[in-house]
Amino acid sequence: MTDAARDHALKYLALMTLSVLFVMANFWWQGHDGFNLWDEGYLWYGAKQIVAGEIPLRDFMAYDPGRYYWSASYFMLSGDTGIISLRTSVAVFQVLGLYAGLWTISSALRKGNCYNILYLCIAAVTLMAWAYPRHKIFDISISMIIVAGLTYLLQGPSARRYFLLGAVVGFAAVFGRNHGVYGALASFLAFVWLRAGAPASRSLWHGVGVWAAGVIVGYMPVLAMCAFVPGYLDAFMDTIVFMLQQGNTNLPLPIPWPWTVGFGTAGVFIETRWFLIGTCFIALIAFGVGALVWIFNQKLRGRYVRPELVAAICSGLPYSHYAFARADVGHLAQGIYPLLLGTFIMLAAGRSRFIRWFSVIAIAFLSVFILADWQPGVLARTKPGWEKVTVSGSTLSMDPSTAEAVKLLRDLTARYAQNGRPMLVLPFWPGAYPLLDRQAPLWEIYALSPRDEKFQRAEIERIKKADPGYVLVFDMPMDGREELRYSNSHPIIDDYIRSHFEVITNSVGGALLTYKSVDAGETQ
Numbered sequence: 001m002t003d004a005a006r007d008h009a010l011k012y013l014a015l016m017t018l019s020v021l022f023v024m025a026n027f028w029w030q031g032h033d034g035f036n037l038w039d040e041g042y043l044w045y046g047a048k049q050i051v052a053g054e055i056p057l058r059d060f061m062a063y064d065p066g067r068y069y070w071s072a073s074y075f076m077l078s079g080d081t082g083i084i085s086l087r088t089s090v091a092v093f094q095v096l097g098l099y100a101g102l103w104t105i106s107s108a109l110r111k112g113n114c115y116n117i118l119y120l121c122i123a124a125v126t127l128m129a130w131a132y133p134r135h136k137i138f139d140i141s142i143s144m145i146i147v148a149g150l151t152y153l154l155q156g157p158s159a160r161r162y163f164l165l166g167a168v169v170g171f172a173a174v175f176g177r178n179h180g181v182y183g184a185l186a187s188f189l190a191f192v193w194l195r196a197g198a199p200a201s202r203s204l205w206h207g208v209g210v211w212a213a214g215v216i217v218g219y220m221p222v223l224a225m226c227a228f229v230p231g232y233l234d235a236f237m238d239t240i241v242f243m244l245q246q247g248n249t250n251l252p253l254p255i256p257w258p259w260t261v262g263f264g265t266a267g268v269f270i271e272t273r274w275f276l277i278g279t280c281f282i283a284l285i286a287f288g289v290g291a292l293v294w295i296f297n298q299k300l301r302g303r304y305v306r307p308e309l310v311a312a313i314c315s316g317l318p319y320s321h322y323a324f325a326r327a328d329v330g331h332l333a334q335g336i337y338p339l340l341l342g343t344f345i346m347l348a349a350g351r352s353r354f355i356r357w358f359s360v361i362a363i364a365f366l367s368v369f370i371l372a373d374w375q376p377g378v379l380a381r382t383k384p385g386w387e388k389v390t391v392s393g394s395t396l397s398m399d400p401s402t403a404e405a406v407k408l409l410r411d412l413t414a415r416y417a418q419n420g421r422p423m424l425v426l427p428f429w430p431g432a433y434p435l436l437d438r439q440a441p442l443w444e445i446y447a448l449s450p451r452d453e454k455f456q457r458a459e460i461e462r463i464k465k466a467d468p469g470y471v472l473v474f475d476m477p478m479d480g481r482e483e484l485r486y487s488n489s490h491p492i493i494d495d496y497i498r499s500h501f502e503v504i505t506n507s508v509g510g511a512l513l514t515y516k517s518v519d520a521g522e523t524q
Contacts, residue, residue, distance in 0.1 A: 030377025041431015097141020166214020
């Protein structure tokens with residue numbers, strides 16, 4: 001082994017060691033804190049159903065299949081389908097994402113600098129702080145992997161590297177088709193940047209063709225499912241048609257611009273936090289547009305720009321869509337990673353040591369401050385009323401409202417759905433099914449959007465066949481929008497439940513409704 005090869009191997013080993021240590025420390029600190037019946041339950045249910053032999057999208061509502069098969073693979077290897085096993089599978093994927101992010105940043109560091117490890121540790125703290133919410137770490141990690149793939153290409157364009165980047169983009173789409181779109185857009189911007197100001201060349205089109213072949217190879221798992229899994233292609237196309245009918249990729253929220261903060265109303269810490277969050281949204285636009293214009297201007301002037309910085313900037317604008325499609329903290333976190341990587345790359349390449357260290361420490365501190373109010377490890381240790389509850393054989397600490405919801409679900413199941421009888425929970429708690437080790441009696445386990453009559457009639461037939469012992473309906477207006485209240489978004493199913501099940505309770509301002517089957521146990 002040559003000295004250069006040995007140095008590279010040691011560098012990769014050091015980066016992997018840092019990634020493993022930071023992810024393990026984070027898991028040790030808060031891996032048993034918090035529980036989410038909503039989105040985390042959505043992921044947990046899907047992974048468990050794959051182990052049970054079902055197919056995502058075809059047999060139950062789901063994201064693209066990659067994340068489910070990843071988690072289900074870990075389930076089968078470990079022999080455990082519990083919530084901690086799910087979180088462990090996510091953490092393993094997080095190691096890959098953090099490694100990709102640290103590798104990209106390390107490419108901008110001066111060789112032999114003894115401060116490199118400290119710099120990367122501060123970067124790792126920042127990247128870990130923004131890893132929220134926990135069940136979206138797949139998406140967060142993929143964004144860093146795509147930036148790393150672009151960096152690898154731009155460092156030395158070749159047919160092999162075009163192909164590898166295409167394979168990364170295609171495989172990212174297996175976990176989320178939006179990542180395929182973002183990765184393709186980022187790749188296109190990088191291709192244009194490579195050729196900007198240069199004479200026309202066939203090599204670009206050859207590279208794009210090789211990249212496209214890589215995309216096909218990376219996306220082959222989904223293509224194979226469409227070709228060989230009965231019913232999957234129809235289900236896949238139905239999700240695309242439904243998204244086009246909706247006209248958006250998510251339920252939009254108002255953007256929390258910094259000038260919308262109600263200063264003097266909520267306290268200095270909360271107001272400062274939301275001011276910084278709003279500033280991050282501005283930074284996404286400035287980085288996504290301003291930095292993109294800058295790198296093209298530099299290229300046309302014949303000035304050198306670091307390839308890893310170009311990669312981050314080309315990814316910035318596509319991934320900013322993630323944040324603005326639903327402008328809350330969780331989606332901001334999923335769209336901010338190209339900006340974070342680009343900032344650390346620029347600071348690493350800067351000449352002023354004082355500015356570099358002051359800035360990276362400030363970014364890490366502000367990141368921890370911003371996200372502290374959402375990290376379950378912080379909340380479990382600072383908020384009153386958190387309880388210890390056993391879930392799938394593991395003890396979790398959870399907030400009082402979630403603990404109360406778990407108790408309610410278990411009580412209802414013990415009274416009206418004994419001996420494995422199905423139950424129906426609508427529309428926001430898909431985690432109820434894996435919590436209670438039940439299969440959902442309908443396809444749409446997470447009902448966020450209105451559905452047409454044909455769809456609702458089909459769901460009613462599934463409910464009839466399953467014969468659930470009880471039904472729980474959380475009839476609240478999502479985001480305060482009355483059209484998203486379940487009784488308004490799914491009126492035919494709601495009417496069926498009201499006419500075929502007996503009311504048990506009506507609580508929480510009339511939003512939490514429980515019903516039992518006529519042949520289920522007596523109310524107590």
